[in-house]
Amino acid sequence: MAEQKMVHPIAATNLADILERVLDKGIVIAGDIRIQLADIDLLNIKIRLLIASVDKAMLMGINWWQQDSYLSSKAKDSELKRENSALKKQLERSKTKTR
Amino acid sequence: MKQKESLIYLYCVTKRKPDRVVIDALTGSISAPGEVREGMPRPFVDEVQEKIYPIYSQGLYAIVTMVSPIEFGEEGLKNNLANMKWVEKNVRRHEMVVENIMENMTVLPFKFGTIFKTEDGVKKMLAERGADFKKTIAFLEGKGEWGVKIYCDFKKFAASAIKEDKETKDLDEEISASGKGKAYLLKKKQDELIKSVVTQKVSGYTRDSFERLKRTSLEAKINKTLPKEVTEKDEDMVLNAAFLIDKNRVKAFDDVLERLKTEYSDKGLVFEGSGPWPPYNFCLPKIYDRRRMHERVT
Missing domain, CATH: 3.30.70.600 (Ribosomal protein S10)
Structure with a gap:
């Protein structure tokens, strides 16, 4: 079997690897010209898929990492929602008490 | 027509000053006259000298290059993002510049298309965010x-998973022993089973x-x-x-x-x-x- 070693980024023939990082990651600041990739109508189909595609693995049910807030921002969101609704309930209760 | 002022494209931020030799070599490699393909914007080397250089402020260096406002201005950029060849060329260039700088020091890579109108804009940004950047660079050092x-x-995967799974194998036997109608239902059941086995294993x-x-x-x-x-x-x-x-x-x-x-x-x-x-x-x-x-x- 041919030994497959680490691919060095510059040598990476797989453009997806580079696109994914350069277009979707890295430090985001408000420069003088702002481009919101998601809002551009003309956007190339490949880039659109890259930033907004449905997650195939998740559709298959391979989603074990979704529960981990450390790994997944979605899990973090739902954690925040839970926290939020718990706080709201608490607030409601204290309101009732003071009445 | 009055020529518009060039824009400043930001690649990354570093704490140490990049080597002049590295910077010059990079400038050479990006301004080499490339082929002009149909549908691709013409190179702008005539209008804007695409020189890579560091802008210093607040103990940080912003590694930038001047770019054409026609190519990287709001309208131009939107149009160019529809052109995969243009995107590929420029995204690879972004990566190449950041990687070359990274060979000798820790870098903070910026997202593609971080563009300023003036050097003062870059300096202002460094002044506002510099403290965060320094902390992050310190954290990333040596990593x-x-x-x-x-x-x-x-x-x-499904084919090999079936071989190992007793329940689906048993269904196989049952299917071949059943009549048409029942076999169809059993097959459907088996497909569901295989799907869940595959998902579970993967x-x-x-x-x-x-x-x-x-x-x-x-x-x-x-x-x-x-x-x-x-x-x-x-x-x-x-x-x-x-x-x-x-x-x-x-x-x-x-x-x-x-x-x-x-x-x-x-x-x-x-x-x-x-x-x-x-x-x-x-x-x-x-x-x-x-x-x-x-x-x-x-």
Whole structure:
């Protein structure tokens, strides 16, 4: 079997690897010209898929990492929602008490 | 017509001054007259000298280049983003510049298309965000980002999963012993069963792989899996992970990856490692928030 070693980024023939990082990651600041990739109508189909595609693995049910807030921002969101609704309930209760 | 002023494109921020030789070599490699393809914007070397240079402020260097307002102005950029050839050329260039700088020092890579009108705009940004940047650079010192993607040929995987699964095998016998109507229903049942067996196994294997790789890392992140249209591969991506690895631990990380490749290759999983990358996945302050949150929860 041919030994497959680490691919060095510059040598990476797989453009997806580079696109994914350069277009979707890295430090985001408000420069003088702002481009919101998601809002551009003309956007190339490949880039659109890259930033907004449905997650195939998740559709298959391979989603074990979704529960981990450390790994997944979605899990973090739902954690925040839970926290939020718990706080709201608490607030409601204290309101009732003071009445 | 009055020529518009050139814009400033920001690649990355560093704490140390990049070597003049590196900078000049990079300038040479990006301003080399490239071929002009149909539908591709003409090179703008005549109008704007695409020279790469550092802008110093607040103890930080912003590595920038001047770009044409026609190509990188708001309208031009929107149009160019529809052109995959233009995107590929410029995204590769972004990566090449950041990687070359990274060879000698820690970098904070910026997202593609971070553009300023003036050098003062860059300096102002460094003044506002400099403290954060310095903290992040200090944290990233001596570390590198590595990527691991796992792909799965679901057909092949299902075929081998059936062989190992008693319940589906039993169904096989029942199907061949049944009449048409019943066989159809049983087959449907079997398909569902296979699907759940495959999902369960792929989840187990990818989780195991991730956990083992994670042990050699300082930070680990799971990104969205990318569709075939983007990866241009025959297999489906089932894990897309990034790891922040201490330079002294790269060998250990690589060893784990090699072991996983051997263990899982006959199970139908394909591993692809890449790096070191500029720390695109580990340069956002929210990483720290998330870690703090995690520590609080556990």
